[in-house]
Amino acid sequence: MRILGMDSATGACSVALWRDGAIVARRFAAMDRGQSEIMVPMVQEVMAEAGVGFQDLDGLGVTIGPGAFTGLRIGLAAARGLALASGLPLVGVTTFEAVGHGIPPEERLGRAVVVAVESRREDIFIQSFDNDMKLADQPRSIRPDAFAVPDCPTLIAGDAAVRLRMALEARGLQDAAGLRFAAGPGLPDAADVAALVAERGFASAADGPPRPFYLRPPDVTLPAAKPR
Structure with missing residues (x-):
């Protein structure tokens, strides 16, 4: 089984490929901003390093929160776009689960x-x-x-x-x-996202694309609709 995991929910951006029980390629960068610029290049680098195409994958995983509003949206949008383009099932993992698994x-x-x-x-x-x-x-x-x-x-x-x-x-x-x-920095890692998806399977993907998980309303104000 081959799973591509993605995360940009908190203070990092990461992508990892899990294959038959092990992570075979991974990129990780601690960052609060700029995930949108490096997420897709990270995916391309990980796929190239692992020597696989999307046709070789069994599914995708992504963190759904809680976390930073912008980071969550970037990761979910990228993962949903890849799932739609490839036809692969996409499974969401909470930030709590990803950190705990790590x-x-x-x-x-x-x-x-x-x-x-x-x-x-x-x-x-x-x-x-x-x-x-x-x-x-x-x-x-x-x-x-x-x-x-x-x-x-x-x-x-x-x-x-x-x-x-x-x-x-x-x-x-x-x-x-x-x-x-715990000794580590406590940031979620796409390697743990991919491993959790491999462990659980894709049954939840039948419920539709994963949605962002917030414990309170996001800390942003969206622009008001323009009058017609």
């Missing part, structure tokens, strides 16, 4: 996982998983200072983990028993 199994061994994603406002987005990365609760928006320390060994990951740690330090809770913070 944590090495040995780092989360015996621990629940909380993924914290930046909103670039006062709040952050969080979702919890058990130690097998099964969903443990619904995603939600909270203020960092309102985070309740779990009563079980827990690993906190994601690009908002730093802000969450600062809030815990202000309350003297950063060293609470069983609480740890």
